[in-house]
Amino acid sequence: TACKFAGLSDISISEDIPVEGDISVPVGSQNPDDDFSTLDEPVKDTILRDLRAVGQKFVHVLYPKKSSALLKDWDLWGPLLLCVTLALMLQGGSADSGEDGRPQFAEVFVIIWFGSVIITLNSKLLGGTISFFQSLCVLGYCILPLTVAMIVCRIILLGALSSVSFVVRLIVVTASFCWSTFASTAFLADSQPANRKALVVYPVFLFYFVISWMILTFSPSP
C-alpha cells in the first residue's frame, strides 16, 4: 500500500542495506568525579561514608521529626550494631553464672530480628506501603534509646543494688521505651491507612515493651 503521509512519501528502506555505525556510551568509571562506581576509592572513604550515614540516622532517631531520611536510604548497619551491643550488654559478663535463666546472646538477637520481621510482615499484610527493608531499618534504628538506657543502667548497677537504683532504672527505661515507640511510630504510621494505625502501632509497642522488660530485669552476677 502506498504511504499516505505527504512528508514521508519519498522514504523507502529496502531490507538488504546493512546498518552500521559507531555507538559510544560515556562510561562512568572513566570520570573520576562520578560516584556511581565506588570500587576504586580507598577503604577509609567507604567506611567513613557509611559511618556518617549511620550517625546521621542516629540523630534523626534522637530528634524524631517527620523526615524521610530514614526511609529513603535504608541501611541495616545501624540496627546490626545496636542489636549486637544490646545483646552483649545483656550478658552479664560471666561465662557461667550458675542460674542461666537470663537470655542468651542468641535469644536476644533472635528476638530483635525475628520480632522486627514479624512486625514488618504484619504491617505489610495490613496494607502498608512501606517496604520490607525500610521497616526493618526503622525498627532497628529506634532501638537506640533503649541501648542508651541499657548503658545507663549498667553504670547505675556498678553501685549498690538497692531499691533507689531500681526506681531510677525504672524511670530511665520507661522514658526510653516511650521515646523508642514514639520515634518509630512517627516514621511508620504514615504508611498505613488511617483506620488501621492502631493495629500497626500495637505490635511495635509490644516489641519495645519486651525489650524494655529485658533491660529492666537485668541484674549482673556478682
Next chain:
Amino acid sequence: MANTDIHLQFQEFEDGQGFTENNQGATTVTIDDPFKSRKQRKATGTAFEEEDSDDKTELLSGQKKSAPFWTFEYYQTLFDVDSHQVKNRIVGSILPWPGKNFAEVYLRSKPDLYGPFWICATLIFAIAISGNISSFLANYGQPKYKYVPDFRKVTMAATAIYSYAWLVPLALWGFLTWRNRKITSLVSYSFMQIVCVYGYSLSIYIPAVILWIIPSEGLRWCSIVVALCLSGSVLVMTFWPAIRDDKPRISIAIISTIVMLHVLLAVGCKTCFFSTYEMDSSKVHNEPLTATNTSSTKAN
C-alpha cells in the same frame, strides 16, 4: 432487497417489555442499589449496621476472591480488618451475651488472623512477665534469693499457647466436618472461623494473668473461674448450634471436651508459671540445667 424493506419499517411495540428485551443496555433494577442502601444505613449511624452493609457490598460486587493459600494475597484477605472491628470483636469475646453467637455476630464470614496471632503473643508475654514478677514478689524478703529473669518460661508458654490455638481448632474442625457428612446441620464453620473464635476467646485471660501477680491464692482461683466462665461460654455458644442436631451423646461429649481443654489450659498455665511454693520455683529453675551445673545448685 425486498426483505430489507420489511426490516426497515417502523414497528410498533405494545408495551415497554419488548423494548427492554431487545435493548440490552436498559435493565430494570428491582433490587436495592448497594451504594444507595449503604448511604442510607450510614445515615442511621450505628456500627452494627455499617458492618452489615460492608459485607453486603462486598458480596454483591463480587469482590470476594479466594487466592490460593500459598500466595501473599490470601493472607492479606485474612488481615482485612479495621481497628474498630478488632476492638468490637475483643469486647464481644470478653462480654458474651446469651443468644449472640460470636461467629455469627462479629465474624460474619470475614475471619481475621490478626486478632488470634497478636492476642496469643500478648498472652505469652503477659504470662512470662507476670510469672517472673510473682515469683519475685513471693521471694522478696529472703536474703538468699537473687532475682533472675527466667527466659525459659517464654518458650514454654509460647509452645503451649500456640499449639492450643492451632491444634485444638484443627481437631475440632476435622471432627465437625466429619460429622457434617453424616448429619447436615444448619451451621458449619470454616477452619479460619474456628481459629478466630478460639483466638479471641483467649483475650479474657490477659487481664486474668495480670491479676495473678498478686500473691493471693483466693484471688487467683477466683479470677480463673471468672475467666473460664466468660471464655467458655463464648465457645459453647458458638459451637452449640453446629452440633445440636447431632445425637445428644455426641453433642454433650464435644461440648464437654471443649470446656475441659479450656480448663486444662488455664489451670496448667497457673500451675506451671505461678506456683507460690518456694520449692516449686527452685525446681523450675533447676530442672533445665545440665549435669555440669547440678553441683553448684546442690550447694544451694
